[in-house]
Amino acid sequence: MDSALSSSLRLQAKACLALGSPFHAGLLDLAAEDCEAGGPTAALLAPWAGEDLRGLMAAAVPLRLLGGLHDLVLSGDAPPLADVYPKPGKEFDAASAWPQARLAMTQHAARLAAFMDHEPQTNEVRRSVCLLGGFLTVAQETGLPLRCFEIAASAGLNTSWDRYRYDLSGAAWGPESPVLLPTEWTGPSPPLDAPVVVSHRAACDRRPVDLNDPALRRRLLAYVWPDQFDRLTRIRAAIEVTLAQGVRVEAADAVEWTARLAAPSPGAATVIYHSVFWQYMPRENQAALRQTIENIGLSATNEAPLAWLRMEPPPENMALMEIRLTMWPGGAERLLGTVHPHGASVSWTG
Template sequence: MDKALSSTLRLQGQACLALGSPFHARLLELAAEDLDAGGPTAGLLAPWNGQDLRGLMAAAVPLRLLGGLHDLVLSGDDPALARAYPQPGKAFDAESAWPEARRAMAGRADRLSAFMEHEPQTNEVRRSACLLGGFLTLAKETGLPLRCFEIAASAGLNLSWDRYRYDLSGLPWGPESPVLLPSDWSGALPPLDAPVRVVHRQACDRRPVDLRDPVQRRRLLAYVWPDQFDRLERIRAAIGVALMQDVAVEAADGVDWTAQSVRPEPGAATVIYHSVFWQYMPAESQAALHQAIEYIGASATLDAPLAWLRMEPPPENMAIMEVRLTMWPGGEERVLAVVHAHGASANWLG
């Protein structure tokens, strides 16, 4: 029995409950009990035996397990498991689903293990609702069109942030769109009247998701929690927009790509942005990216400003999520908002 592994499952279960997925919360508790008893969960998680709690959370081991099971459901290859999983309009609970999940972990261990070798890649599109205030602030304060560069963009769904419709506690922003992003907004409002025009968009990811590939597309869906039907509906709509717009994400390391691809240009505000990515980087990569952005910022001018917009937990408190904006020339940093990790709410401070 590996106590760190079972503790990781339980901690992630608590996080799932706090973020609105009681199904996954209980499923992870049952998986932890099965791990402690030496059941099939122990075999699936054996590659991570001996790692400490911090390393296990950084590797997102519980999310790999949950994603593998959900991918099996979405594929249709295990009808019994699919019937036990959440579906709109049908009663469901983890206690009833667990026997089928445990059977699948024992009988389809090779398939699940192969899925779990790849680190989780999520692309929560409602994080755009948190980043929106930063883009609006930048547009308002500079009066310039925007050049957008997203690091760790996954499938690039948040590269289309200006193509979505937003509802900030009843206040709309954005064009008519198949993607509607509601967010409970408190505090003041960002400058919703700011004129926004995106003149360039570019993105990278170490292992980008090719949405044209149905297997990769399903993998992206698998990391959306199955009892959160609204999130599944939104990501499917956002995938449709990305495919229609032929959104492309370059395969590249974030540090190297930023240093090579991003330069301020006169007549536009250049913005580097990312969300829920920083915490998974090694400390040396964080330092290198920070240095690269500051180097680029040193060449910014009033006519060619640079901004660094990010939605990440502050290092001193990983339990919360903030939106921060740094602008050059000058390098002034501001905390704009404290937000929900999936974009469901924002307390605007900016």
């Protein structure tokens, strides 16, 4: 048995517990034991055998397993599993759910394997809270409308960031909206009075989620942790807003798409942005995208500035997210703040 596989499950269990999902934490601890015993968990994770722990976590293998099980629940195709999964107003615990989860890994092995073959689509809408301060900073410092280009947009929920209502520990921003995004905000407020006009928005993803497809919409929901009912409520509301706005996410390679579309434009600030995406790219692709953005920045002027806004974990701590902003002309980079991976809290420095 590959010890890195069980270690990845236990490491993700600790992260789930720290991030407020005791149900998923418990499932993963039990799955780790099953993996070590050569049970159905080991069979499902076999395609990643030989990968080191860092690679397993970067590929989010434990989250793929959790997403696959939740997808079975949401589909209605595994009623016994659904009966023991979290529901509002109902008591639940991982130990009670585990026998059905383990059975589902056997009865639905092919379906789970197919689900896990694709990288996670974690379109956490509250990450817009983390990005908001960056957009406001660009708007204030340039005084220009924003042309927004989102890389790895998944279903495009964060492409509609300006259509949501924000509560930054009592400081509000945004229109009236069915999507309310609260967060614990510490540090100075971002420039909430900066005039914001989004003159253009576009998005790409290698495998975009078509929200008009029920199966793909369900896949998106499957990666929301089932015992976090507020997150499920928010993402469902954001899906409706995004559908109403007609947001289209283009299926494209990030490097090619960025080079083709995101050149600076006079009279607007071009913003290239992404969240929790970098770790899924091979290093050579990371280098190519960075070089592409820097090359675009060389043509930026004060009348046509470029901003690169991102929410990503630093290499040494995958549980902590940083908000970084690089602006051209000049290419000066700064750390704007650190944030909870799901946007529950923001520590802002500006």
